[in-house]
Amino acid sequence: MDTVTHTLLGAAIGEVILGNKIGRKALFYGALMSNLPDIDVLGVFFLSDSKQLLFHRGITHSLFFIILISILLGWLTQFWIKDYRITWMSWTKLFLITMLSHLMLDSLTCYGMGLFEPFSHYRISFNIFFVADPFYTLPLLIGVIVPFIGKRDSKRTVKWNSIGLSISSCYLIFAIIIHNYVFQVTEGSFKEQKLISDDFTVTPTPLNTFLWMAYSHDKKGSWIGYYSIFDENKKIYFQRQERNDSLLIPFEKDQVVKNLKLLSKGNYFISKEDSIVYFNDIRFGQVSGWDKAKDEPYAFKFNLNKSADNKRALNRIKFKESTYEWFASLVNRIKGK
Structure with a gap:
């Protein structure tokens, strides 16, 4: 906290x-x-x-x-x-x-x-x-x-x-009661869609316990979805995020990657932007984009370049929109759909 x-x-x-x-x-x-x-x-x-x-x-x-x-x-x-x-x-x-x-x-x-x-x-x-x-x-x-x-x-x-x-x-x-309720709802929706995973977790989005992010991971990637306790429909749309482990081949002996994998508990994916490879920890959620999970960056983004400064790898990404627009989008999604 x-x-x-x-x-x-x-x-x-x-x-x-x-x-x-x-x-x-x-x-x-x-x-x-x-x-x-x-x-x-x-x-x-x-x-x-x-x-x-x-x-x-x-x-x-x-x-x-x-x-x-x-x-x-x-x-x-x-x-x-x-x-x-x-x-x-x-x-x-x-x-x-x-x-x-x-x-x-x-x-x-x-x-x-x-x-x-x-x-x-x-x-x-x-x-x-x-x-x-x-x-x-x-x-x-x-x-x-x-x-x-x-x-x-x-x-x-x-x-x-x-x-x-x-x-x-x-x-x-x-919050504990709501967490258990959301877990049951999202897990039920996950199983209903016959999706396969090794693990399943729900965690709250910024500043509240009304809108939750649900995610799971397997050997190749993760399923990610959002659910508000005010949603009318309990069926959650999960989007796929591939892990992209092939991008880690140049770093397979790097202790940094081993540390990050241990920290993330397997909940990660690798991205590449302008020849720079990033380690993204899914657990910390996305910066925004509550309705388009795959299109928005994640709060934890670690630059694997050896000379990079990662002291602010967590929450280092600035919002694309203004703080007001970001907060308004969060509140609107909390209200349910």
Whole structure:
């Protein structure tokens, strides 16, 4: 999830755990610690672009890391912040729960997270949320900001913070239910059309959990389609995207390609533009084109040229239309067809 959402959820949890003891400082400590797992972004300074993509959400997003670092920082903090009202166990509890919230949110996206590193490199991704979802974030913002900007009153603070957490939690439950519903609908439509695949996934489109992208892959390519919960017809039109592995022949021994294949879990296709070969990860969805899946570029587009700068391979593509037109097309497709 995005940094804003991590920060707000961490602040809300900090208020619940230590707000009655240290006041507004609990919001700050909760917000700060909830973002600690993303310290792995510093890997950009010493890792290649493809290795950084794998390093991100790896060891620093594991249970091993956050348990160890929570205990260590909890013990150190009691000496740094000498407050007799708070034991090292209380600090450890705050750090552990806020960082667990970070792992929980990241596991709901499509990127993949190494929860069991370093013992297992398997990456968990539940595909429930897009990387940013205002329907989840806004209640947290209201619950944290309203009591923070006014005169602090314990009852008022607890009330608004509880409201924010409750609404966002209800939306999360709603998203899980909708995900299961859309999976059943799209899988049923897929089987009805007698399409063959090795795997099947549904993931939300940008900023919502109403319009979903469904995709599957086999050895030669993928089937891709879109479904809105407001669509009248439950039959989804799947379009074929060939994998084009023949374009990878010049790169078959390249570690970069191996890293990207591992990251994508087989959900990729290769494209060639002006003699440049690109690795496209389907999981992150398309930039737009909700009704013409095959005609629009994908958000993850990695240039396989050895001298290319791929630090922004994810979301590097600019919209062909204005932001307003892009958003309007998304909203219109969400409304159903």
